[in-house]
Amino acid sequence: xxxxxLNSIILISLIFLGCKDNNKSKxxxxxxxxxxxxxxxxPDDFKAVIEGDSVNLYTLINKSGVRADFTNYGQRLIALHVxxxxxxxxxxxxxxxxxxxxxxxxKNNFGAVIGRYGNRIAKGKFSxxxxxxxLAKNNGENHLHGGNIGxxxxxxxxxxxxxxxxxxxxxxxxxxxxxxxxxxxxxTYILSDNNELKIIYEATTDKTTVINLTNHSYFNxxxxxxGDVNDHVMMINASAYTPVDAGLIPIGTIESVDGTxxxxxxxxxxxxxxxxxxxxMVIGGGYDHNFVLNESPKNSEGLLLAARVTExxxxxxxxxxxxxxxxxxxxxxxxxxSSIGKSGKPYMKRNAFCLETxxxxxxxxxxxxxxxxxxxxxxxxxxxxxKFDVVK
Numbered sequence: 269x270x271x272x273x274l275n276s277i278i279l280i281s282l283i284f285l286g287c288k289d290n291n292k293s294k295x296x297x298x299x300x301x302x303x304x305x306x307x308x309x310x311p312d313d314f315k316a317v318i319e320g321d322s323v324n325l326y327t328l329i330n331k332s333g334v335r336a337d338f339t340n341y342g343q344r345l346i347a348l349h350v351x352x353x354x355x356x357x358x359x360x361x362x363x364x365x366x367x368x369x370x371x372x373x374x375k376n377n378f379g380a381v382i383g384r385y386g387n388r389i390a391k392g393k394f395s396x397x398x399x400x401x402x403l404a405k406n407n408g409e410n411h412l413h414g415g416n417i418g419x420x421x422x423x424x425x426x427x428x429x430x431x432x433x434x435x436x437x438x439x440x441x442x443x444x445x446x447x448x449x450x451x452x453x454x455x456t457y458i459l460s461d462n463n464e465l466k467i468i469y470e471a472t473t474d475k476t477t478v479i480n481l482t483n484h485s486y487f488n489x490x491x492x493x494x495g496d497v498n499d500h501v502m503m504i505n506a507s508a509y510t511p512v513d514a515g516l517i518p519i520g521t522i523e524s525v526d527g528t529x530x531x532x533x534x535x536x537x538x539x540x541x542x543x544x545x546x547x548x549m550v551i552g553g554g555y556d557h558n559f560v561l562n563e564s565p566k567n568s569e570g571l572l573l574a575a576r577v578t579e580x581x582x583x584x585x586x587x588x589x590x591x592x593x594x595x596x597x598x599x600x601x602x603x604x605x606s607s608i609g610k611s612g613k614p615y616m617k618r619n620a621f622c623l624e625t626x627x628x629x630x631x632x633x634x635x636x637x638x639x640x641x642x643x644x645x646x647x648x649x650x651x652x653x654x655k656f657d658v659v660k
Contacts, residue, residue, distance in 0.1 A: 303333040305349050307610040313366040314339050321423040328459040330432050342420040343436045345379035345485050350656040353583025362486035362620050365610045374606045377484040380420030382413045384447050386482035387629035390517045394632035396476050403446035415445030432459040449475030463656040471648040478640045479648050480627045486620035489579035493611035496618045498539035501578045504532035506559035518630050555599040558628050575623050583659040590625035590652040593638050598622040625652040
């Protein structure tokens with residue numbers, strides 16, 4: 269009996285030790301393999317107090333380790349780490365490494381929210397019910413992206429409501445940059461476990477105004493600072509676009525993309541028609557045009573598929589879904605090396621592209637374009653999703 273009892277004790281001990289070792293090997297999902305993030309931002313480089321308002325760095329992360337870093341200065345997406353086809357994380361948005369460089373460097377709007385009006389308004393003026401409004405002319409004779417001090421250059425109140433969710437709020441006062449009405453704005457970012465960065469824009473006003481909010485992130489799916497994006501394969505779900513004049517203001521027509529360099533209805537590389545002598549490509553110095561989205565297909569939330577981009581080397585795929593009627597493809601034509609990125613490399617011409625979901629440029633002066641008016645008592649709401657995947 270004593271021998272049997274001793275053997276039983278030894279057996280139970282061995283089982284216990286084996287279980288203990290097994291438990292050690294079963295680490296929580298995020299700890300199982302330490303995730304490496306290239307060019308990780310130092311939070312201390314984004315801490316400041318400016319005219320009594322605190323500026324900080326905020327990080328969203330989902331269960332698979334996809335990570336998004338924001339600053340509440342200009343509500344900017346600074347870094348976005350997503351996996352490639354081998355599971356290696358890479359930062360796919362252009363951005364700067366310190367708050368000071370955002371505030372003092374060239375105004376490229378990297379990752380910023382744009383408002384009150386994304387894109388251009390002709391000659392910096394428009395009318396609402398026979399009342400004329402004058403805006404700042406900060407793009408030749410035209411108004412661009414909200415003016416001299418748009419939403420990208422102010423401090424937002426930030427509230428992180430979950431590890432994967434944050435909201436930014438601000439009241440844009442009446443006559444800011446010339447716009448009428450006190451505009452109460454909230455923008456929410458949600459980083460889902462399906463590797464979707466969802467942006468929800470909301471606003472109300474106490475006076476009839478115009479509004480057209482967007483995000484101005486520059487993407488390179490190879491990784492920021494990894495050269496040009498000409499080899500990216502792009503599909504834009506648009507059978508029409510809005511041609512522009514020499515000032516990149518829409519001429520008021522909606523024209524078919526068929527037979528033009530703007531036909532991305534079938535996937536092609538950005539390079540395919542980049543050197544076309546089409547008049548619109550000459551005017552824009554490449555792609556800097558608004559595409560009129562088709563009415564389908566839509567995802568389960570009722571958002572239109574706007575675009576799909578694949579980068580062959582990394583295998584990364586980005587899909588863009590939106591409630592907006594248009595998307596601006598900007599090919600990074602004006603990047604000139606004056607901005608040094610997080611990786612220490614200068615951002616050169618066509619080192620990134622933007623897909624800015626939006627109502628059409630100059631809509632306040634174009635009665636045949638979808639309206640951008642917001643009335644008191646109504647609520648502006650717009651949703652865009654950037655979804656990331658890899659080639660299977």
